[in-house]
Amino acid sequence: MINNTFYAPLHEITPLTLAVIAQKDEEGNSYTSVLEEETEYVVEHSPSKLIDYACKFFGASLKGRQDGTRNICGITHKAPISIDPSSGMYFFPTTSPTNSKCSWIAHSHIDQVNRAVNQCTEIVFKTGRTITLDTSYGSVMNQIHRTAQFRYLLDNRIKHLQQ
Numbered sequence: 001m002i003n004n005t006f007y008a009p010l011h012e013i014t015p016l017t018l019a020v021i022a023q024k025d026e027e028g029n030s031y032t033s034v035l036e037e038e039t040e041y042v043v044e045h046s047p048s049k050l051i052d053y054a055c056k057f058f059g060a061s062l063k064g065r066q067d068g069t070r071n072i073c074g075i076t077h078k079a080p081i082s083i084d085p086s087s088g089m090y091f092f093p094t095t096s097p098t099n100s101k102c103s104w105i106a107h108s109h110i111d112q113v114n115r116a117v118n119q120c121t122e123i124v125f126k127t128g129r130t131i132t133l134d135t136s137y138g139s140v141m142n143q144i145h146r147t148a149q150f151r152y153l154l155d156n157r158i159k160h161l162q163q
Contacts, residue, residue: 013054015087018125020047020104030100037109037127048097051083051104058084062097072157073150080107080147082154090151092143094135103133105140107147113140 013020018035023042025031032043032050043050052062060068065081080092090107105123112124115137123140124130133140 012057013050013083013089013091015089017089018106018109018127018129019123019131020050020091021131022047022101022103035125035129035131046100046102047104048093048102051081051091051097054083054089055081066097069150072153073146075146075150078143078146080143080150082151085154085158090147092147094133094140094143101134105143107144107151110144113137113144 013034014036016037018037021033021035023031023033030046032045032047034041034043034050045053048062055062055065062081065083066079069075069079069081078093078096080090083089083091088108091104092107093102093104095102109125109127110123111126114122114124116122116132119134119136121133121135121137121140122130123133
């Protein structure tokens with residue numbers, strides 16, 4: 001029997017998802033904030049686990065999506081993925097996905113990236129919402145560029161097949 005608990009609409013990563021962010025409470029317990037265009041909610045699973053469930057919903061696993069990225073453009077570490085290319089759901093990790101501090105950012109929702117204090121980076125989404133990541137500006141910009149390259153290559157493959 002398939003466990004559908006995570007496929008309730010509340011836990012789906014959709015084209016409206018801006019980011020899946022790793023958080024810690026006062027006691028040091030990990031949880032995940034999911035930012036949507038209109039709302040935000042909390043999930044007890046890690047961001048990478050949530051991304052893996054989203055990939056599985058669309059017929060692959062996070063590992064499978066990472067392998068696909070490696071085959072398409074050679075990126076092996078902190079690989080951006082396409083949860084569902086047909087709906088433009090491209091996400092990139094802020095650190096290694098095995099790291100408990102790893103958050104995932106939706107590439108298509110980013111409007112602006114700014115340097116913040118203490119080597120942090122502020123991401124401004126098209127909705128006007130902002131988040132501050134404990135990741136360097138250079139690292140975030142590199143991830144954005146790598147995701148754009150991957151997206152371009154994958155979109156071209158899909159278009160070629162549709163001709």
